[in-house]
Amino acid sequence: MSSSTLPVPQRRAMCPRQVSSSSFADAFDDARRKLDELGVQDPGEDEVLSPALSSSSSATDETASYSPGEVESPLSPGTPVTVPITPAVDSDVADNFAFAFDIDGVLIRGGQPIPEAVEAMKVLNGENEWGIKVPYIFLTNGGGKFETERCRDLSQQLEIDVSPGQFICGHTPMREFADRYGTVLVVGGEGEKCRDVAESYGFRDVITPGDILKANAATAPFRKLTDMEHANSRDLLARHGAEKLSDIVIDAVFVFADSRDWASDLQIILDIAQSKGGRLETRSETFDEGPPIYFSHGDVLWSAAHEHARLGMGALRRIVETVFEETSGGKKLKTHAFGKPQVSTFEFATRLLQQWRAAQHGLGASEPPATVYFVGDTPESDIRGTNAMNETAKNEWYSVLVKTGVYQAGTVPKYKPRKLVDTVLDAVNHGIRREMARLGSRKSTGGRMLPLDDAALKAVSDGRTPDFEMRVDPFLAAV
Ligand SMILES: [Mg+2]
Numbered sequence: 001m002s003s004s005t006l007p008v009p010q011r012r013a014m015c016p017r018q019v020s021s022s023s024f025a026d027a028f029d030d031a032r033r034k035l036d037e038l039g040v041q042d043p044g045e046d047e048v049l050s051p052a053l054s055s056s057s058s059a060t061d062e063t064a065s066y067s068p069g070e071v072e073s074p075l076s077p078g079t080p081v082t083v084p085i086t087p088a089v090d091s092d093v094a095d096n097f098a099f100a101f102d103i104d105g106v107l108i109r110g111g112q113p114i115p116e117a118v119e120a121m122k123v124l125n126g127e128n129e130w131g132i133k134v135p136y137i138f139l140t141n142g143g144g145k146f147e148t149e150r151c152r153d154l155s156q157q158l159e160i161d162v163s164p165g166q167f168i169c170g171h172t173p174m175r176e177f178a179d180r181y182g183t184v185l186v187v188g189g190e191g192e193k194c195r196d197v198a199e200s201y202g203f204r205d206v207i208t209p210g211d212i213l214k215a216n217a218a219t220a221p222f223r224k225l226t227d228m229e230h231a232n233s234r235d236l237l238a239r240h241g242a243e244k245l246s247d248i249v250i251d252a253v254f255v256f257a258d259s260r261d262w263a264s265d266l267q268i269i270l271d272i273a274q275s276k277g278g279r280l281e282t283r284s285e286t287f288d289e290g291p292p293i294y295f296s297h298g299d300v301l302w303s304a305a306h307e308h309a310r311l312g313m314g315a316l317r318r319i320v321e322t323v324f325e326e327t328s329g330g331k332k333l334k335t336h337a338f339g340k341p342q343v344s345t346f347e348f349a350t351r352l353l354q355q356w357r358a359a360q361h362g363l364g365a366s367e368p369p370a371t372v373y374f375v376g377d378t379p380e381s382d383i384r385g386t387n388a389m390n391e392t393a394k395n396e397w398y399s400v401l402v403k404t405g406v407y408q409a410g411t412v413p414k415y416k417p418r419k420l421v422d423t424v425l426d427a428v429n430h431g432i433r434r435e436m437a438r439l440g441s442r443k444s445t446g447g448r449m450l451p452l453d454d455a456a457l458k459a460v461s462d463g464r465t466p467d468f469e470m471r472v473d474p475f476l477a478a479v
Pocket of ligand 1: 102103104105106302303376377378405
């Protein structure tokens with residue numbers, strides 16, 4: 001892995017590991033502090049980042065590229081907290097199950113809440129026939145803003161209070177890389193926003209495509225910086241005390257959010273991928289010495305305001321890899337993606353959920369809830385990741401697919417959910433009903449837990465005791 005040999009100049013904007021009060025890290029750490037006050041320890045927090053991240057299999061191998069768990073995460077799932085605590089527990093809170101939600105296409109579409117989402121949140125917050133509150137978190141591949149900003153938006157849209165302590169977005173995991181790299185290229189998002197987010201994560205020297213275009217307008221012949229972009233972009237030579245751009249070395253590329261100008265961003269990412277060890281304006285003769293390239297997720301499609309799904313950064317990732325191969329004599333490029341469906345992202349979500357349950361609801365933090373219902377709209381990331389997590393986790397991860405986003409009703413997706421429903425409200429009601437039925441079945445079977453399909457669940461709801469599990473493909477039965 002290349003590393004800048006040039007000293008990184010100090011800048012006023014730099015704030016090594018100094019986390020903004022508005023950042024996810026603050027809220028996350030605040031939740032941790034509350035746990036610490038309760039005498040809870042999490043030995044996984046300070047584990048050394050894994051160096052294996054840059055050695056994943058070829059990104060041109062689609063299975064390998066998108067295989068959950070392919071990238072060994074810097075987010076070590078760690079060891080769950082092990083010291084039992086006995087805080088005051090909300091008596092009306094569900095202690096053995098929880099929900100996790102994707103956002104776009106499930107709760108929000110085109111900046112507006114999906115109508116049933118507001119109702120679904122009310123149900124989770126106690127407006128249900130059992131009067132119970134159910135813990136929940138949000139896990140989105142989206143990004144481009146501070147986590148607190150996105151939480152504020154979500155709070156307004158869903159008419160609830162959303163805390164950064166219950167929120168993970170696509171680039172949240174990238175904060176774990178701030179100490180690893182000196183000079184990084186950050187791509188995507190509106191204006192300077194992603195640079196600001198990266199610096200709040202502790203990245204010390206953040207370069208944007210705008211900085212490179214300002215330094216050499218010929219980099220992308222048809223991209224002209226606006227006056228504001230020109231003013232906001234930094235003078236690379238002066239900041240690095242360099243005489244020429246080739247004195248500046250990019251140690252890693254991070255695509256934080258969707259590109260706003262695919263053509264120039266593609267050109268700049270490719271230039272760096274094909275450079276001599278990340279050195280700007282150089283070209284490798286072997287095309288195998290560029291710095292690592294990270295995308296905050298790999299979703300090719302996402303659900304926006306348009307009737308049909310829109311292209312996401314996973315599409316740009318595919319283009320980068322394809323064009324690299326085309327222009328480097330067949331050499332393949334390895335890029336890395338975080339977010340769903342990576343199992344490591346779900347493991348991180350598990351830790352967050354445990355801490356959120358403890359800090360917010362007074363529940364024990366030593367164990368995850370027995371069942372987590374994950375509600376998503378994209379089979380390739382939401383459902384695939386949840387099902388993969390269910391295979392490896394010690395608790396149950398139950399995938400629910402909604403019809404309000406990327407998934408097209410009537411089609412059979414490659415990755416099948418445990419349950420297909422119309423909206424997020426149906427998903428919430430299904431999960432709660434299933435849990436209540438299981439509770440009923442435990443009572444009626446002397447504590448023995450029965451696996452329930454819909455028929456068995458209905459039997460329990462009707463006051464009968466199910467004595468078998470019908471093995472019906474729930475997805476095919478539903479379409
Ligand atoms: Mg979605």
